[in-house]
Amino acid sequence: MSTYNPYDNVLETIRNAASILGLAESDYATTMYPERELKVSFPVMMDDGTVKIFEGYRVQHSSSRGPCKGGIRYHQDVNIDEVKALAAWMTFKCAVVGIPYGGAKGAVKVDPSKLSSAELQRLTRRYTAMIAPLIGPDQDIPAPDVNTNGQVMGWIMDTYSMLKGHAIPGVVTGKPIEIGGSLGRVEATGRGVMITTRESLKKLGIPADKARVAIQGMGNVGSISAKLIAELGAKIVAVSDVSGGLYSSEGLNISAIREYLSVRGRLLKDYNEPGVNHITNQELITCGADVLVPAAMENQITEKNAADIQVKVIVEGANGPTTVAADKILEEKGIVVVPDILANAGGVVVSYFEWVQNLQSLVWDEDEVNKTLNRIMCKAIDEVFDLHTEKKITLRASAYCLALKKLVTAKNIRGIFP
Numbered sequence: 001m002s003t004y005n006p007y008d009n010v011l012e013t014i015r016n017a018a019s020i021l022g023l024a025e026s027d028y029a030t031t032m033y034p035e036r037e038l039k040v041s042f043p044v045m046m047d048d049g050t051v052k053i054f055e056g057y058r059v060q061h062s063s064s065r066g067p068c069k070g071g072i073r074y075h076q077d078v079n080i081d082e083v084k085a086l087a088a089w090m091t092f093k094c095a096v097v098g099i100p101y102g103g104a105k106g107a108v109k110v111d112p113s114k115l116s117s118a119e120l121q122r123l124t125r126r127y128t129a130m131i132a133p134l135i136g137p138d139q140d141i142p143a144p145d146v147n148t149n150g151q152v153m154g155w156i157m158d159t160y161s162m163l164k165g166h167a168i169p170g171v172v173t174g175k176p177i178e179i180g181g182s183l184g185r186v187e188a189t190g191r192g193v194m195i196t197t198r199e200s201l202k203k204l205g206i207p208a209d210k211a212r213v214a215i216q217g218m219g220n221v222g223s224i225s226a227k228l229i230a231e232l233g234a235k236i237v238a239v240s241d242v243s244g245g246l247y248s249s250e251g252l253n254i255s256a257i258r259e260y261l262s263v264r265g266r267l268l269k270d271y272n273e274p275g276v277n278h279i280t281n282q283e284l285i286t287c288g289a290d291v292l293v294p295a296a297m298e299n300q301i302t303e304k305n306a307a308d309i310q311v312k313v314i315v316e317g318a319n320g321p322t323t324v325a326a327d328k329i330l331e332e333k334g335i336v337v338v339p340d341i342l343a344n345a346g347g348v349v350v351s352y353f354e355w356v357q358n359l360q361s362l363v364w365d366e367d368e369v370n371k372t373l374n375r376i377m378c379k380a381i382d383e384v385f386d387l388h389t390e391k392k393i394t395l396r397a398s399a400y401c402l403a404l405k406k407l408v409t410a411k412n413i414r415g416i417f418p
């Protein structure tokens with residue numbers, strides 16, 4: 001885990017947007033502080049009969065525009081500042097795409113690759129019980145994030161429903177279809193990244209079918225982004241996971257790589273195919289491509305490597321992959337950065353559709369999900385690019401200005417009593 005504090009990144013980005021909008025600190029101060037921070041410690045029985053104590057968090061950043069919403073991450077290096085940053089990004093993300101949610105995020109400090117499936121289930125159920133006082137379909141709705149998936153959401157839904165005495169599918173999104181999940185949610189974040197890439201390239205006059213793309217991270221977001229961006233006709237020249245990356249100037253076979261990675265525990269360092277070279281994650285970030293999609297963790301693009309980045313466009317699939325210092329270097333180099341709160345919003349948009357379906361006991365077909373996602377993403381992308389052109393500010397500043405205005409307006413309408 002890097003030494004950059006992602007929450008400092010968030011605060012600086014909010015202050016910058018506030019100064020562009022000419023806001024006084026009292027107008028936007030509430031967006032600088034999470035509404036609630038819960039830290040929990042809980043025991044889990046391991047398969048060998050021993051008991052281990054784990055630490056977890058749930059941070060609710062804002063409920064100004066609606067119930068809090070955001071994923072749950074399992075990672076050995078996670079800490080409260082990272083979760084606060086992730087929760088704040090959710091608030092700004094939901095505002096920029098105009099869905100009626102605030103922001104939250106949760107995490108457990110654990111390396112889930114070291115747990116058996118039974119241990120993972122016991123940990124998830126115990127963590128759910130600990131955060132149960134905060135979550136619920138009307139107040140705070142978790143979803144998948146790094147190292148969590150539909151199965152984990154299913155265990156959360158089941159534990160919460162057991163506590164309440166009846167099935168409550170709307171307490172989480174990203175569930176398997178069989179228990180109230182939405183068609184299209186698994187692919188939604190990657191689909192949103194693809195839509196953002198497609199529309200941004202169009203606006204920048206770069207033909208998508210000639211673009212060479214590098215993607216860091218081959219989990220849910222990275223691998224679906226790779227698949228769908230390749231379907232635009234682009235060449236995916238580099239991909240990576242935590243173990244390292246692959247490069248081919250001729251373009252990688254994404255379906256073969258996805259098939260290889262579909263077996264739990266497999267890593268790209270062990271992938272072999274003629275014509276494919278192994279590279280490091282640093283080499284991926286600075287490799288010769290037109291588009292870079294960081295889709296792994298925070299703080300991957302810093303002042304240490306930003307000057308060496310050669311792409312024309314960065315589309316942030318991950319949350320917080322670029323530090324504030326790196327942003328300035330990229331701006332000076334003329335590299336366009338499409339910010340995380342816009343580029344990876346597809347996931348929470350389809351989570352919203354899932355929640356709406358759960359509340360109404362309705363089932364939408366996949367075409368309706370994808371068409372509505374496309375409409376919402378394209379509208380937000382147009383708004384962010386328009387303000388960026390009008391005010392001559394970065395796309396990140398533009399996205400934050402649009403979101404901050406909505407947050408301040410909501411707070412003012414609701415008022416502060418007395």
Ligand SMILES: NC(=O)C1=CN([C@@H]2O[C@H](COP(=O)(O)OP(=O)(O)OC[C@H]3O[C@@H](n4cnc5c(N)ncnc54)[C@H](O)[C@@H]3O)[C@@H](O)[C@H]2O)C=CC1
Nearest residue numbers: 145146147189217218219220221241242296318319344347
């Ligand atoms: N899953 C979702 O719906 C959404 C996820 N995101 C963000 O996208 C990013 C990726 O999330 P997921 O794909 O869901 O996670 P995941 O757990 O499915 O995949 C993470 C990928 O990143 C790789 N990775 C982990 N640490 C790395 C490192 N230090 N260097 C290079 N690669 C590394 C892993 O090997 C894996 O390929 C995160 O920033 C997450 O917060 C954003 C919006 C929604």
Ligand SMILES: O=C(O)CCC(=O)C(=O)O
Nearest residue numbers: 070071143145347348351
């Ligand atoms: O789908 C959701 O509710 C949230 C997904 C998420 O954690 C994110 O957008 O970072």
